[in-house]
Amino acid sequence: MFETLTPPPADKIIELMAQFRADPREDKIDLGVGVYKDPEGRTPVMRAVRTAATRVWEAETTKAYVGLAGDAAFNAAMAKLVLGEAHDPARTASVATPGGTGAIRIAAELIRNTAPGATVWMSDPTWPNHPAILKYLDIPQTSYRYFDTTTGEVDFDAMMADLAGVQRGDVVLLHGCCHNPTGANLTADQWLAVADLLGDKGALAWIDIAYQGFGDGLEADAFGTRLLAKQLPEVLIAASCSKNFGVYRERAGVLMALSAKGTDRDVVQGNLNTLNRVNYSFPPDHGARLVSTVLDSDDLRADWAAELEDVRNSMLGLRTQLAEELRRLTNSDCYDFIARHRGMFSRLGLTPEQVATLRKEHGIYMVGDSRINIAGLNAQSVPVLARAIAALDG
Numbered sequence: 001m002f003e004t005l006t007p008p009p010a011d012k013i014i015e016l017m018a019q020f021r022a023d024p025r026e027d028k029i030d031l032g033v034g035v036y037k038d039p040e041g042r043t044p045v046m047r048a049v050r051t052a053a054t055r056v057w058e059a060e061t062t063k064a065y066v067g068l069a070g071d072a073a074f075n076a077a078m079a080k081l082v083l084g085e086a087h088d089p090a091r092t093a094s095v096a097t098p099g100g101t102g103a104i105r106i107a108a109e110l111i112r113n114t115a116p117g118a119t120v121w122m123s124d125p126t127w128p129n130h131p132a133i134l135k136y137l138d139i140p141q142t143s144y145r146y147f148d149t150t151t152g153e154v155d156f157d158a159m160m161a162d163l164a165g166v167q168r169g170d171v172v173l174l175h176g177c178c179h180n181p182t183g184a185n186l187t188a189d190q191w192l193a194v195a196d197l198l199g200d201k202g203a204l205a206w207i208d209i210a211y212q213g214f215g216d217g218l219e220a221d222a223f224g225t226r227l228l229a230k231q232l233p234e235v236l237i238a239a240s241c242s243k244n245f246g247v248y249r250e251r252a253g254v255l256m257a258l259s260a261k262g263t264d265r266d267v268v269q270g271n272l273n274t275l276n277r278v279n280y281s282f283p284p285d286h287g288a289r290l291v292s293t294v295l296d297s298d299d300l301r302a303d304w305a306a307e308l309e310d311v312r313n314s315m316l317g318l319r320t321q322l323a324e325e326l327r328r329l330t331n332s333d334c335y336d337f338i339a340r341h342r343g344m345f346s347r348l349g350l351t352p353e354q355v356a357t358l359r360k361e362h363g364i365y366m367v368g369d370s371r372i373n374i375a376g377l378n379a380q381s382v383p384v385l386a387r388a389i390a391a392l393d394g
Contacts, residue, residue, distance in 0.1 A: 106275045364388055
């Protein structure tokens with residue numbers, strides 16, 4: 001049987017990681033991997049999470065299964081964090097999942113089961129796992145224009161022109177904040193326009209929110225998600241705890257399905273439970289328990305929010321420093337968009353050949369489309385990157 005297998009396509013980011021590790025240069029810079037790093041290049045355990053781990057360990061008396069939907073306290077805490085005042089328990093079914101990727105997968109299967117003819121619309125570009133999962137599940141997909149590589153901003157007119165082709169029952173996948181891979185976000189007015197369009201079209205909004213707190217703050221980053229939750233009858237929300245809680249390896253995520261009033265919420269919940277069951281039976285609990293312990297403890301939540309704000313401001317500072325260095329070295333404002341972007345990522349607009357030059361001549365590693373992880377920089381490496389970029393046109 002196995003002799004019929006063929007090698008799968010290489011994962012570009014995993015391949016880039018291997019190249020970086022094999023590079024003997026001590027001054028090499030890794031801007032490819034999408035994890036937060038502090039100025040020393042570490043991905044630290046957050047203070048509140050470390051304290052929560054101690055509390056969970058001391059209080060835990062069993063490792064028995066929790067339930068198909070995961071821990072109810074975690075699901076409720078995440079719904080409140082993401083939705084705020086838009087949270088309506090009577091409309092909200094939710095399941096814990098193995099990270100945000102697990103939430104995306106369960107959401108995709110729910111779409112396939114309930115609306116097999118629906119087309120999922122995704123931004124161009126988007127996180128590569130979005131189209132990969134949809135393709136694997138044989139779900140129809142298409143894209144809408146999103147990013148203007150010339151300006152480094154959202155091409156909103158093109159986006160809305162493409163979304164005018166959405167059909168009733170189709171699904172539109174949106175990044176809740178800190179767009180991956182571009183870092184370019186919708187404004188409040190643009191979110192309002194998108195909400196109106198989806199409502200008029202009768203389309204389902206599907207939101208991937210993986211970086212809440214990394215952009216403009218916990219509340220501001222949830223604006224678009226909360227708006228759609230209030231304005232539209234049905235919404236799918238896939239949320240990840242990997243980044244804003246730093247629990248990457250614990251795989252803590254949640255999928256929320258908001259149904260129209262009058263719909264039997266318990267039927268929706270039962271379908272989510274069944275999808276969990278046939279995929280991995282019971283979702284992992286440890287990371288979810290750490291998150292709910294933080295969110296449900298006043299002292300830990302305050303400390304977590306403060307540290308998250310430090311993380312956010314650190315990335316904003318790096319963005320500003322890089323934009324200013326590039327403006328000085330190039331005598332141009334063409335890279336000013338970096339300071340306006342939010343989250344860990346920005347797409348610089350470099351060609352694959354320029355990206356290869358940076359890697360070969362300067363030991364600077366980024367994804368081939370010139371997406372960089374801002375958190376891979378520090379105050380000392382920003383000038384190095386800026387000089388290398390400026391030299392490309394020299």
